[in-house]
Amino acid sequence: MNILPLSEAIACHVHDGDSIALEGFTHLIPFAAGHEIIRQQRRNLHLIRMTPDLIYDQLIGMGCAARLTFSWGGNPGVGSLHRLRDAVENSWPHPLTLTEHTHAEMAVAYQAGAGGLPCGIMRRYSTTDLINVPHAPVAATQCPFTGDPLTMVPAINPDVTILHAQQVDATGNVLIRGILGASKEAAMAAHCLLVTVEEQVERFDADMNAVVLPAWLISAVSIIPGGAYPSYAQGSYPRDNRFYLEWDDIARERNTFLDWMTKHVLAVRTHREQLRLLGVLA
Amino acid sequence: MSAAEYSADEIMTVAAARQLANGAVCFVGIGLPSAACNLARLTHAPDLVLIYESGTVGTRPSVLPLSIGDGELAETATAVIPLPEIFTHYLQRGRVDVGFLGAAQIDRYANLNSTVIGNYPHPRVRLPGAGGAPEIATYAREVLIIMKQSARSFVERLDFRTSCGYLEGRGARRALRCPGRGPQAVITDFGVLRPHPETDELQLAALYPGVTLDAVREATGWPLQAAAHVDVLPPPAPTDLACLRDLHARTRAAHSTPVRIAPAAITR
Numbered sequence: 001m002n003i004l005p006l007s008e009a010i011a012c013h014v015h016d017g018d019s020i021a022l023e024g025f026t027h028l029i030p031f032a033a034g035h036e037i038i039r040q041q042r043r044n045l046h047l048i049r050m051t052p053d054l055i056y057d058q059l060i061g062m063g064c065a066a067r068l069t070f071s072w073g074g075n076p077g078v079g080s081l082h083r084l085r086d087a088v089e090n091s092w093p094h095p096l097t098l099t100e101h102t103h104a105e106m107a108v109a110y111q112a113g114a115g116g117l118p119c120g121i122m123r124r125y126s127t128t129d130l131i132n133v134p135h136a137p138v139a140a141t142q143c144p145f146t147g148d149p150l151t152m153v154p155a156i157n158p159d160v161t162i163l164h165a166q167q168v169d170a171t172g173n174v175l176i177r178g179i180l181g182a183s184k185e186a187a188m189a190a191h192c193l194l195v196t197v198e199e200q201v202e203r204f205d206a207d208m209n210a211v212v213l214p215a216w217l218i219s220a221v222s223i224i225p226g227g228a229y230p231s232y233a234q235g236s237y238p239r240d241n242r243f244y245l246e247w248d249d250i251a252r253e254r255n256t257f258l259d260w261m262t263k264h265v266l267a268v269r270t271h272r273e274q275l276r277l278l279g280v281l282a
Numbered sequence: 283m284s285a286a287e288y289s290a291d292e293i294m295t296v297a298a299a300r301q302l303a304n305g306a307v308c309f310v311g312i313g314l315p316s317a318a319c320n321l322a323r324l325t326h327a328p329d330l331v332l333i334y335e336s337g338t339v340g341t342r343p344s345v346l347p348l349s350i351g352d353g354e355l356a357e358t359a360t361a362v363i364p365l366p367e368i369f370t371h372y373l374q375r376g377r378v379d380v381g382f383l384g385a386a387q388i389d390r391y392a393n394l395n396s397t398v399i400g401n402y403p404h405p406r407v408r409l410p411g412a413g414g415a416p417e418i419a420t421y422a423r424e425v426l427i428i429m430k431q432s433a434r435s436f437v438e439r440l441d442f443r444t445s446c447g448y449l450e451g452r453g454a455r456r457a458l459r460c461p462g463r464g465p466q467a468v469i470t471d472f473g474v475l476r477p478h479p480e481t482d483e484l485q486l487a488a489l490y491p492g493v494t495l496d497a498v499r500e501a502t503g504w505p506l507q508a509a510a511h512v513d514v515l516p517p518p519a520p521t522d523l524a525c526l527r528d529l530h531a532r533t534r535a536a537h538s539t540p541v542r543i544a545p546a547a548i549t550r
Contacts, residue, residue, distance in 0.1 A: 025336050025337070025351050025365055026336055026349040026350060026351025026352065027336070027351050027353070027356070050365075051413075070411070071411065071412060071413060072410050072411050072412065072413035072414075073408075073410050073411050074409075074410030074411075076312055076348065076349035076350060076351075077312050077313060077347070077348035077349050078348070080408075080409075080410070081410075084408070085407075085408045088405065088408040089404075089405060089406070089407070089408055100397075100411060100412070101412070102412040102413070102414070102415070102416045102417060103335060103365070103369060103412070103413050103414040103417070104369035104370075104373070104374070104414065104416075104417040107365055107366035107369050107370075108366065108369075108370075110366070111366050122374070122417075123374055124420065124460075126416070127416065127419075127420060127443075127445075127446040127449070127458070127460075128412060128416040128443065128444055128445060128446070129397070129402075129442050129443045129444065130397070130412060130416075130444070133402050133403075134403065178353065178356050178362065179336045179337055179338065179351045179353075179355070179356050179362055180337060180362070180363075180364045180365065181336060181337065181351070181364075181365045182364065182365045182366055184364060185364070185366060225543065226543040229541070229543060230541070232353055234353055234356060234357075236543070236544075237541055237542070237543045237544070238352075238353050238541055239348070239349065239352055239353060239541075240541040241348040241349075241352070241536075241537040242537060242538055242539075242540065242541070243541075244348060244349070245348075245537070275543060280540075280541055280542060280543050281542070281543055282542035282543060282544050
């Protein structure tokens, strides 16, 4: 079992230029890990996530990213990710190369990566203009058995996938409860898997079909209560929808964004300090 | 009931909800579609099966989610499954009756843009992008679209085709043998547009009380044709309005509740 402080886990396993996938769909987004990457000033990262969410808005705005692979880049139910938009529309703080999918394509690409296939397969030819953009990440083909039209999506195999989960047990296995998104596939597709968890327990109280990642798949586990905040951990704390609404104003302008990040991420040493500063510790 | 007694958003949401039949399996987009689908479930369609792309199947939230993966959706779902299965086992396999979508731009053949305004490499406005919409638009047996109508959003030419409606029209979609029939109604803040059965071009099919044909045409970027008979829809029923307002009030209260992370979780 390899339980490490988060700062060490990131220092050992996330390098400049790596492709990294911080997954979790609305739920269990590993914010603490993302903030540690920002504090350690990683550069030229290839960020991969179905829904970039606030965490990639922050990584992009802080200059950590050179490339983004994604399938829906908004603040859900609120509007734009302003830092993502500023990077795409104005190259601030750096130009950002986009590899853009649909959700279904990206799910298939993770599944292919998880299963050791070079590409994933979808029925039919795509009818979206995404296939016409430069370096479009899909190709048309036919089924060799039926002749049916198919769309091929190259596998995604991140250098590092980072997840947040509810529990790690005494031997280092990790339990995920609730909405999964494509996190299991992203985990199995990765060359290196890092996990942050809410808590450590002796053993899980879970159904035998529960989603458990065996310890030997995981390079490091860090115990970070509240590590998904302002996303959520089912059973521990809800999504802070109010913060997602407030982020719209914080991130709209470069200076308010930088002020917020400096105060709440760069100037604190740990996620717990940040939670205390934000007043969310009960 | 006079026009002043309900908002354009409200009559649009109620009109959209009424399009949904009880028992249908519905793939729900975030925002206005989510409000309409849940209103339908709470009123005339209690057995509507709502699927959100986060992996929640048969969810029955008491408040509207802000995102498509709020905990409320998981806690009230029949099943919470991995997201890839939503798109393969359910959507691609043909198990979704209705896809309910919004977008930033729509054209006369109900093709949708949610990707960019301007050109793709150097957009004037970078929009969120495709999400689940292109496959929903392809595979759902039918598609409903809800959008606020203006000449800027109902355009002669899309800047980018994210999701297909009837493509170039006149049977182009049928020629591709798309599994789904395509968009059956576009519900706006003026009324309802439906595709012409042969040309596939969207026509005005219904208006809300007090809305004029000229006003809708002014809010459309192409020369909008009216169907042979244009219905005037009734104002929203007081029970529908009350239900929708309660839903929004519960949602506002839930979304403004401060989150506190318990010290027990922190010290453990």
